[in-house]
Amino acid sequence: RIKLDGVLDETAWDKAEVLRDFAVYWQDRKARSATTARLLWDDDYLYYSADMEDADLYATIKEHNGMLFNEDVFELFFKPAENKLAYYEFEVNPLGAEMELFLPSRGAGGYGRVAALTHIGMQSAVHLDGTLNNWDDVDKGWTVEGRIPWTGFKATGGRPKAGDKWRFALCRYDYSAKFDRTELSSTAPLTQPEFHRYEDYGELTFVGPEK
DSSP: OOOOSSOOOOHHHHHSOOBOOOEEGGGTEEOSSOEEEEEEEOSSEEEEEEEEEOSSOOOOOOSTTOOGGGSSEEEEEEEOOTTSOOEEEEEEOTTOOEEEEEESOTTSOHHHHHTTTOOOOOEEEEEEESOTTOTTSOOOEEEEEEEEEGGGGGGGTSSOOTTOEEEEEEEEEEOOTTSSSOEEEESSOOSSSOTTOGGGOEEEEOOOOOO
8 A cells, every 4th residue: 555655665666667768858848857657456546656756846825726837747648538528637736736627628628627626535745855935046846646536536436447549648747947948848759849739648557456
């Protein structure tokens, strides 16, 4: 069982596939700050973790479903069905504030319409290696560890079966006094700086337990 404390010391994480290819694909370059992410699942939850380099930790928003994307944030996008418009967006910032959205479609109204309506039940914990909101120093980074209950995906069929495939993207907004402009990066080979462009998402295959 994974304990959510922002410290990735459970042996389960060692067995998860490592996702390191965070890049600014529309500019054909690697991200300035490295990220190592992992995904796991069991009967009850989808688990995620990300260990992120970040030289300037920045976050002030504490409320649930606040506009976290205006500060440092780790994001997850999942689109369960190719032939349906619905998808999900999840975010966590260095303060541990969370955003969770069920988006019926890209044309439904986005954050402004669905933020107050979504209650999925994600839980997370963060660990910081640096000083928050001080742009004069040099921070090392931050780690997030979280889980999302399958009951929160009931609008699109709930928990997947082994062998099922979803579209997904793991993403970051990295705000830094060291950068000329905000760094957006993703595991998905996005052709535009638009995290909701699910046509470019990668494929996530749910693998069952080893026998």
